């Protein structure tokens with residue numbers, strides 16, 4: 001068994017009230033669940049999702065998948081360095097192989113991750129067993145433990161139950177930004193029956209309800225907990241932003257002294273302010289927003305147009 005001592009986390013993560021008149025005037029208390037403080041390098045939900053997989057890997061190296069700015073690739077690379085495990089990152093975009101690494105991929109490489117670039121068509125088919133085998137062979141990672149793109153598998157989802165359990169009795173509604181939906185799937189399963197979870201997808205597409213259901217089926221055998229999604233706050237898709245969203249995030253940082261990660265957390269917080277304004281939360285609601293990550297310096301990902 002791999003020692004995960006170097007991944008010793010700060011758990012439960014802190015839960016702090018944020019006095020904010022945009023919520024207070026609707027009778028809503030806002031709490032921030034600071035999962036960004038769990039571990040200095042393996043941040044937030046990435047820690048909760050990756051550690052159960054590292055345990056399941058039992059000392060084998062890890063291979064995983066991501067785009068050129070993936071938080072999940074960086075987290076996996078950091079875990080590999082901290083534990084002395086080899087890691088391979090399969091990166092979407094063959095054309096990136098001939099360019100200087102962006103700061104996010106450079107960080108992965110500096111942490112010892114071997115990067116293997118594949119074309120977009122192959123990348124899309126990576127869940128098909130034939131394609132996966134060929135990619136792993138080409139990457140020299142045939143014996144590695146495979147963590148899926150975004151890190152969401154049954155182990156990861158079960159790992160995120162603890163996030164819900166830490167919030168039992170502390171809030172009526174718990175809100176989280178969603179990429180793959182794995183964090184929401186586990187969080188909802190860990191909450192008490194009278195609590196509900198709200199997911200804010202940052203990708204466009206409206207496919208996430210089925211994905212979260214499928215993840216819960218795989219992790220628990222059935223749908224679990226009370227959860228729903230609000231698909232209106234993706235701002236056009238992954239890594240897309242607007243001047244209004246940027247200004248909102250900067251203002252939130254100044255008001256509350258909390259660094260606001262831009263790809264996920266900014267959209268979550270913006271969505272919650274909008275929902276409070278619409279009267280979506282009854283007066284007397286305690287609302288916990290999960291701060292799932294921290295800004296990564298120097299990275300300005302271009303919008304994903306795929």
Ligand SMILES: *Cc1c(COP(=O)(O)O)cnc(C)c1O
Pocket residue numbers: 044045046071072150152177178179180181182183184261264265292293294
């Ligand atoms: C990866 C990530 C998410 C999304 O988690 P999923 O389990 O894929 O939905 C949310 N916030 C931050 C900061 C992330 O890095």
